Structures are given as structure tokens and as C-alpha cells.
Amino acid sequence: MTARWIHHCLLVGLVLVAVGCGVAPRDVFLTADQRGERAFLARDFNAAATLFQDPMWRGTALYRAERFGEALDQFARVDTAASWFARGNALAHLEHYEEAITAYERALELDPTHPGATANISYLEPFLPLNLEGGVTGTVGRDGAADEVVY
Numbered sequence: 613m614t615a616r617w618i619h620h621c622l623l624v625g626l627v628l629v630a631v632g633c634g635v636a637p638r639d640v641f642l643t644a645d646q647r648g649e650r651a652f653l654a655r656d657f658n659a660a661a662t663l664f665q666d667p668m669w670r671g672t673a674l675y676r677a678e679r680f681g682e683a684l685d686q687f688a689r690v691d692t693a694a695s696w697f698a699r700g701n702a703l704a705h706l707e708h709y710e711e712a713i714t715a716y717e718r719a720l721e722l723d724p725t726h727p728g729a730t731a732n733i734s735y736l737e738p739f740l741p742l743n744l745e746g747g748v749t750g751t752v753g754r755d756g757a758a759d760e761v762v763y
Contacts, residue, residue: 643665644663645669648665652664667686674686697715697728697729697732713736716729717729717733
């Protein structure tokens with residue numbers, strides 16, 4: 613046997629093993645994240661979430677699949693402005709508005725120019741419950757005074 617023949621046999625064997633494991637022949641030489649990206653671009657977010665190894669990509673796929681709690685767990689594995697912003701978005705979908713605002717604030721601490729974090733805080737503030745003194749619960753930028761009283 614020549615080295616070329618052995619090389620071809622190994623290549624065919626690799627393809628057969630990959631196909632047996634559910635990997636398409638064209639994807640044999642792709643990483644899990646690359647296969648996840650293909651599924652993501654095909655809008656198969658559940659499949660993408662199982663393929664991605666990177667926590668931000670996996671979290672984003674879970675978020676797009678509307679699996680917000682699971683997405684939150686993935687975003688929590690990373691400490692960047694983008695991950696905190698993504699956490700805020702997932703928390704907002706879960707209607708945990710105070711926690712979402714805290715996550716957006718952390719994103720702003722890490723990147724004061726982060727696009728969207730300030731806007732999302734402003735968007736969510738009206739959803740916060742009022743406390744008995746008439747102010748808004750929470751801690752950031754909320755003085756508790758009403759803008760206007762309407763009867």
C-alpha cells in the first residue's frame with residue numbers, strides 16, 4: 613500500500629464516522645462553532661444552541677429560540693459589556709425589570725458608550741413597580757418623584 617492509498621482510506625473512514633455521528637460530510641472539517649453558525653444563519657436556533665461551544669454564541673442562539681432562562685445562564689459565563697447587555701435583554705423578556713436595569717448598568721460600567729444600554733434603562737423604568745412612598749423601586753437614577761400627577 614502506498615501512503616496515498618492509506619491517506620484516502622483514512623479520509624473515507626473519517627467521513628463515514630462523521631456521518632454516523634450525524635455530521636454532514638461537508639461539515640466534517642468544521643468546528644462545532646462553525647456548524648453552529650451555519651445552523652444559526654439557517655435560523656435553526658435550537659440546533660445552533662446545541663452546537664455552539666462559545667457561551668455568547670450559545671446564549672444568543674438560546675435567546676433567539678426564546679429560551680431566555682437558558683440564555684441567561686450562558687451569558688453569565690462571560691464578563692463583558694456585551695454579555696451584561698445580553699443578560700439585561702434576557703431578564704427583560706423574563707419580566708425581571710430591576711435585575712435587567714442592573715445588568716444594563718453593569719454594561720455601562722464596563723463600556724460607558726455601549727449603544728442601547730442607556731436607552732433600555734429608560735425604556736424599562738416605567739415598568740418598575742411603585743413603592744408605598746410613591747417612588748419607583750430600585751436604585752439607579754430614580755429620585756422617587758413623580759413627573760406629573762394626573763387625576
